[in-house]
Amino acid sequence: MAKRVTTLFIRDTAINLLVMKGRQVEKWAILPLEPGLVSQGLIVDEARVADEVKQLFKREKVSTAKVIIALSGHDSLYRIITLPELPEAILPEAVRREAKRTIPTPLEEAYFSYQRLPSERGEGRVFLASFPRNLTDSLVRTLRQAGIKPYIIDLAPLALCRIPNEPRAIIINAGLDHLDVMVIADRLPQVIRRLSLPGEAESLEEKLPLITEEFNRTVAFYNSSHMEQPLDSTVPVFACGDLAEAPETWQSALGQSGYSVSPLPSPVEPPEGFNPNDFMVNMGLALKELLPEQKEANFSLVNFNVLPEAYLPERFSISRVLVPIGSVVGIGLIIFGVIFIQANRAQIETLRSQVTATESSVTRLQRETTILRTQIGPIKATADELNARVVTMERGRAQIAMDLSEIDRHAGEKITLSNVSHAGDSVTVNAVASDEDAVFGYADDLRKSDRFSDVWISSIAGSGKTFSFVLSLTK
Numbered sequence: 359m360a361k362r363v364t365t366l367f368i369r370d371t372a373i374n375l376l377v378m379k380g381r382q383v384e385k386w387a388i389l390p391l392e393p394g395l396v397s398q399g400l401i402v403d404e405a406r407v408a409d410e411v412k413q414l415f416k417r418e419k420v421s422t423a424k425v426i427i428a429l430s431g432h433d434s435l436y437r438i439i440t441l442p443e444l445p446e447a448i449l450p451e452a453v454r455r456e457a458k459r460t461i462p463t464p465l466e467e468a469y470f471s472y473q474r475l476p477s478e479r480g481e482g483r484v485f486l487a488s489f490p491r492n493l494t495d496s497l498v499r500t501l502r503q504a505g506i507k508p509y510i511i512d513l514a515p516l517a518l519c520r521i522p523n524e525p526r527a528i529i530i531n532a533g534l535d536h537l538d539v540m541v542i543a544d545r546l547p548q549v550i551r552r553l554s555l556p557g558e559a560e561s562l563e564e565k566l567p568l569i570t571e572e573f574n575r576t577v578a579f580y581n582s583s584h585m586e587q588p589l590d591s592t593v594p595v596f597a598c599g600d601l602a603e604a605p606e607t608w609q610s611a612l613g614q615s616g617y618s619v620s621p622l623p624s625p626v627e628p629p630e631g632f633n634p635n636d637f638m639v640n641m642g643l644a645l646k647e648l649l650p651e652q653k654e655a656n657f658s659l660v661n662f663n664v665l666p667e668a669y670l671p672e673r674f675s676i677s678r679v680l681v682p683i684g685s686v687v688g689i690g691l692i693i694f695g696v697i698f699i700q701a702n703r704a705q706i707e708t709l710r711s712q713v714t715a716t717e718s719s720v721t722r723l724q725r726e727t728t729i730l731r732t733q734i735g736p737i738k739a740t741a742d743e744l745n746a747r748v749v750t751m752e753r754g755r756a757q758i759a760m761d762l763s764e765i766d767r768h769a770g771e772k773i774t775l776s777n778v779s780h781a782g783d784s785v786t787v788n789a790v791a792s793d794e795d796a797v798f799g800y801a802d803d804l805r806k807s808d809r810f811s812d813v814w815i816s817s818i819a820g821s822g823k824t825f826s827f828v829l830s831l832t833k
Contacts, residue, residue, distance in 0.1 A: 365643035376640035399430030408503035473662040517642030532601035772796035
């Protein structure tokens, strides 16, 4: 029997509801929202939006149980990080530390979720996503007011990346107020860039120059770090959102780069009256549970639940039953012990007589201690070995100091270093630049130095005059 999946996406301008039964669309609805109720993914009037959601589910006669929800993706960051091969028990803490180091947003202001990726032996790759707490909390509060307890939340850009059955692709999701450019390679979202479009322009045509600029910038950024397999004209480019409804603009916006542009393909056969472009995020959410399992499929490997742990349904735990019982039993034992001691005071004198015997044992142990002191020789040899290791570490420290001097020397006035970390022959540099040209120039200067054999840009994010970026260096 085909599985039924219900998805919900609260956008700035409308609420999208989609119910799929297997790979068939069963119900769909779009409810427009008044301006100002939701702004850049933040639900401003939670009570009003909750009422609209409640009425939509009631009108469409859709169950509020087990709904998959989309979070807008505003101000979200994405990283693919590499860690040593770690046991599952300590992986969460290792990811948390790496998130704190690599994500510019303080973790007190953001949630983060992750998924372990297929990796080579001896290392562990992790896909990491961080997203604002205020947007997430307002969404969950609104849903709870509407009688919905979400059990899965996904980020809208990740849902869109799940649509194409392609190992490599570029997706452009353009609207009147925002733009997403996503690069998929090796079935992974390698780059996700989102920016707000200026509100002065009232039509999509007026914003085409900015769309073209951001598309070219994203492709150049990816290619600078993947020179062995760049994004060439054979990589398909898919359009969705308002851009998909205006195919006459594709040639002027993107065709000059030599790429072939087409609408983001629908993963289902659309019924009469159903516009797949309006529900691409919803269909990407549904595919979290409906993706085919055949090995030849090329859908995105990233599929995890970003619902924060604080909002996960409570699970039954035997410890919640045993701990109170144990407390009662413990108190009973303490009371019994007090009564027992009071009833056996007569035995105290007997115990005192045993103290004398214990003192004689102490004397014997002291003699044995004298013998052990003569065996300190091997321990001293171990100490000498440790001292030699310290000397080796000091030499390593000198090498690190030389690395830092080279990294700082090329920084200049446009680069501000945030953190530099070493791991063997690898160095990771976290920094902030005044513009993207400064980032590429800094990386190029380090490549030309004799200190590092390989320099590449791991990530870059920002706009205007502030860009946070990460360089990976190999000695």
